[in-house]
Amino acid sequence: MPFTPSTTPESVRRVACVGAGVIGGGWVAHFLARGYDVTAWDPAEDAEDKLRRLVSAAWPALEQLGLADGASPDRLTVAPTLAAAVADADFVQESAPEKLELKRSLLAELDAATPPGVVIASSTSGYPMTDMQTTATAPSRLVVGHPFNPPYLIPLVEVVGGTHTDPAAVAWASRFYDLAGKSVITMDRELPGFIANRLQEALWREALHMVANGEATVEDIDASITEGPGLRWAFMGPCLTFALAGGEGGMAHMLDHFGPSLKSPWTRLEAPELDRALRDAMVDGCATAAGDRSYADLVAERDQGVINVLRATGRLPQPTPHPSHSPQPAHPTASARLPLPLRLSPIPLFRQVVQEDWIDYNGHLSEAYYVLVFGFATDALMDASGLGAGYRARTGRSLYTVEAHVRYLDEVPRGSQLAVRTTVLGVAAKKLRVLHEMYRCDPAGEPSGDPVATEELFTLHVDQRQGCAVPFPDATRDLLAAAVAPSPEWAGHGIRPVGA
Template identity: 75%
Template sequence: MRPDPSAVRTVVCAGTGVIGGGWVAYFLARGYDVVAWDPAAGAEERLRHLVDAAWPALTELGLAEGADRSRLTFEPDLARACARADFVQESAPEDLDLKRRLLADIDAATPAGVVVSSSTSGYPMTDMQTECATPGRTVVGHPFNPPYLIPLVEVVGGKLTDDDVVAWASDFFRLAGKSVITMEHEVPGFIANRLQEALWREALHMVASGEATVEQIDLSITDGPGLRWPIHGPMMTFHLAGGQGGMAHMLDHFGPSLLAPWTRLTAPELTTGLRDAVVEGCEREAEGRTIDDLVAERDRGVIAVLRALGRA
C-alpha cells in the first residue's frame, strides 16, 4: 500500500548532478526532507554548492512552510537512503545499463508501495524497468533544467508500470508545485525533448555549414519566437499566424511550404571542427561570465518571466 501523494515527507534523490541536484534544491524548497545519494567522489560538496546557488532564486519565488537546507541529508549507502523513502527520484547519467542496474537496486531497497521515478531525458521506462523485481511502481518523471525553476514534468509509465502509479506520480508532482503532462503512450525523447532536439539539430547544421553563428542562432530565438513561447506554444503561435482564419487559414496558405527545404532533421556529423566552433561560440557569447554567473542570470530571467505571466 503506497502512501497518499499528500503524505510524502521524505524524498530520496538518487544521483545529484545538474538534474538530480536541481531536484534536491526544489524538494527542499517545497518543504520536504531530502536524502541524497551519489557515488561520485566529491558529490556532496558539489550538491551543496548547487543548492546554495539555487536557494536565492527559490527564496525569491517563495519557500514552502518549513523549507530549510538543513533538511538535506547526504547518505553514501544507497540501501540506507532508500529505506527512508516516501518517494524516489532517480537522476543517474543517461546510460541504459546503468539505469537498469540502479533502478533494480533502488527497487530492492525501497519500502513496498513507494513510487520510483526516473529523470531520464530519453529512455522509455519499458527499457529501464527490465531488472526490477516490482517494475509496476517505476515511472518516468522527466523534468527540465533547472528542475528547481522550470515547472514542467512529463510523466509516463512503461509496459509493466501499474496505471495507478502513473496517476499517483502525476498527483504527487502537482502537489509539489509542478506543471504536469501525463502521457498516455511512451515516445522516445517524450514530447518537449523531441521538439527541442529538432531545433538543436537545425542549429548545429547551420553552424556546421557556416550559415549562422552561435550568437546569431541564440539571438534569433531570444529576440524572436522565444518571446512568444512563454505565452503561446508553437501550435497556438501558428494559429495566430493565420489571422482571423486561424490555423485553418495558416495551413491552407502556408501548407505548401512544408515541402520546402527549410529544415534538416537528421543530425549532422559532430566533427571536431563543429564541436570546436560551437564551444568557441559559446565562450564568445558568455563574454567572460562564469557558469555560476550565467546560472544566476538565467534564474533571474526565468523568475521575471514567470512573474510577468502570473505563474509565480
C-alpha cells in the first residue's frame, strides 16, 4: 500500500513520543524546544515523573542552544494510554527498549492506533526496519529515525526505510527532521547498526580489547580521543581528516603513502569475550575517571562541552519560528558565533569571528558588538572556572556584573577574527575583578599588535534564589586566586588590579 501523507512536514504541530526513557525523553525535550506540542506515553508507573525531571534538567542547555517561538515544557502532555498518545499526532517517534519482538509488536500496535497518513519512526539503534515491520498492516509508513544520545543536543539522525517502506515516507521523515533542527543522513539502503553506530562500535570494541589485554586504561583511552582525533572529528570527519594527512596530494597521496599500514596489526575488529574481569575493569575504570563527580555533574559537563563544540564550529542553532507559524524552515542556520575557548592556562583565550550583521555603515565593528564579544569572553571564563550553565542549573548561582568600563582603542574591519585575552585582576569571597583585552588576529589566528578594546569588570557571585551575593565555592575561588595577575604587568594599561 503506497504512503499518502495526511499533512506536510511544515504543518506538523503535535508529535507523539512513545517510550519515555533516556532516548525517548531526550526526543521529548528536543521537540518541545523546537516549539511543538508533545504527547508522551510510557507503560512504567513512574514514567511521567522521570520524564518531567529529564526535561527540566535539559532545559537550561536547550535555552542556550536557542528555543523556537512558543517553546515551553508546559506543552508536554503525558497520555494514559498508547492509543490516546497517538490519536491526534502528526508524527510519531517510537523509543522502546531494544528488543526485536517488542519492537515488532509495538510498531504493529502503533500502526493500528495511529491515524492514516502519519509517519511512524523508530529510534532503534541497530535493527533494520525490514525486521521490525513484519506484522504491521501499513508498513509503508514505518521508517527508522535513529538519533544519538542525548537527542536534544546531538544533531545527528539517520533515516532509512525497510523493504516495505514507501520512499515517500522516508523523504517525508527526512524533511520533518530537518525542519525540527536535526542534521539528517538519509540512507539509501539498510545497514545493521546504520553508519555512525558501526563506526562507534568498531572503536568501542578495540577499546575493550586494549583494556582486556592490559594495553591501556579507561582513562588513557578516553583521553586519547578527547585530546586527540575527537577534537578534529567534531568538525571534520575521519575521511577528510585523513585526506589532510596527505598534504597537497590529499587522500590519493595519503593512501599511496600510508596504505601498506592497513595490514599492520593496529586493530582487532572482533569483540573480546566480555567476562567478569573485563566488565569489572571497565566499571572500575569509569568510576576512577569520574572521581567525586556525580551523574548530574557529568551530564552538565557533557552538555556544556557539546554546546561549546557547536559554538566553535559555527553550528549553534539560532532561535527560529515554529514551521507551522512561519513560511521559513525552523532548522539551525550556520553561525560562527560563540566559539570554544582554547584550552590555555590559567584563563582560556577566547576567539570570535566578526559577523556580517555586526558591521556598521562605516564598514567596521559596531560599538555594541565590542561589548557583546566581551560578554562571550566572560561566558568562557565562567565555563573555565566551573561557573557555567551546569553550575547555574544545579545551584541557581551565577556571576552578576555590577560595573563595567570599556575603552574603544581601534577600529575592527569587516572579516576580522578577534581574540580576547582574559586576566583575573582580583578575587575576594564574593567578588571578582576581570580585565578583557581584545586583539585582532594575524593570518595564523594568533593575537597581534595592540588591543583594539579593553573591558574591566566588577562582578558579584549571586544566589538567584536568595537574591543576594554569596561566597564562591572554595575550589573556584582558589582557581581564580591562583590566576590573579601581578600589578606591574598591567601598569602600562592604566589599570590598578584589586587585591584579594
